[in-house]
Amino acid sequence: MIITNIEYIPGKEIVEHYGVVSGSTVRAKHAGRDIAASIKNIFGGELKGYTELLSESRDEAMKRMKAQAASLGANAILNVRFSTSSVAAGAAELYVYGTAVKAV
Amino acid sequence: MENLILFAVLMTVGYISGTILEKHHLTSIREREEQMVSLPTIMLKKPLHEEGIKEVKLVGGSVVISIDYFKKIVASLANLFGGNIATYETLVDRARREAILRMKEDAKDASEIINIRIETSSISKNANRNVGAVEVLAYGTAVWR
Numbered sequence: 288m289i290i291t292n293i294e295y296i297p298g299k300e301i302v303e304h305y306g307v308v309s310g311s312t313v314r315a316k317h318a319g320r321d322i323a324a325s326i327k328n329i330f331g332g333e334l335k336g337y338t339e340l341l342s343e344s345r346d347e348a349m350k351r352m353k354a355q356a357a358s359l360g361a362n363a364i365l366n367v368r369f370s371t372s373s374v375a376a377g378a379a380e381l382y383v384y385g386t387a388v389k390a391v
Numbered sequence: 392m393e394n395l396i397l398f399a400v401l402m403t404v405g406y407i408s409g410t411i412l413e414k415h416h417l418t419s420i421r422e423r424e425e426q427m428v429s430l431p432t433i434m435l436k437k438p439l440h441e442e443g444i445k446e447v448k449l450v451g452g453s454v455v456i457s458i459d460y461f462k463k464i465v466a467s468l469a470n471l472f473g474g475n476i477a478t479y480e481t482l483v484d485r486a487r488r489e490a491i492l493r494m495k496e497d498a499k500d501a502s503e504i505i506n507i508r509i510e511t512s513s514i515s516k517n518a519n520r521n522v523g524a525v526e527v528l529a530y531g532t533a534v535w536r
Contacts, residue, residue, distance in 0.1 A: 290449040291532040297444040329461035331459030
């Protein structure tokens with residue numbers, strides 16, 4: 288599956304549109320990481336645990352979006368956007384969306 | 392009195408470790424930026440030219456960087472008087488540059504990365520504790536020729 292955040296695929300033609308596909312995950316930061324993070328808040332530096340957590344969740348959201356596109360019969364997703372919001376205290380929602388198309 | 396001592400200790404520890412970590416990080420960012428300078432990152436929606444494009448793919452990089460105690464206190468003081476919070480400016484600057492570098496490292500052998508988007512979110516105001524950190528995600532479409 289081809290995924291881009293531009294509006295077309297260079298060298299290919301889009302033959303069919305399937306509309307918006309999206310995937311999202313809501314992840315809570317677990318307590319252990321939170322304690323480590325609050326200690327790190329004194330010293331500064333990168334919060335590796337959070338970096339990992341967020342990129343894992345984003346991959347999961349991407350996977351869900353891809354699955355949705357595949358079930359529609361698409362072979363590419365264009366104009367993909369990411370968005371992050373905090374829904375509840377201590378939880379983050381990662382949302383990814385794009386347009387599913389068939390390209391040949 | 393004890394609280395005051397604890398405060399002073401936290402300030403000093405935060406200042407020293409924060410400064411060291413920041414210097415370290417900035418040197419590493421500068422070095423890697425020099426290495427990756429040959430890979431153009433473009434905000435335009437179209438590649439420089441259309442010929443010979445073999446593959447396009449979404450690439451991205453993200454990083455979460457924490458504040459330190461010293462920065463936090465300085466920022467809360469600056470909140471009283473207004474003006475720029477220089478200690479936070481360097482923090483987000485570092486995070487952005489790091490995220491862009493990670494995105495570039497994700498597509499080392501690409502010929503360019505187009506339509507770059509940078510998104511910043513703060514991971515603060517947690518359930519009961521305040522975890523002060525900034526997350527930056529950089530993403531774009533890598534083009535292979």
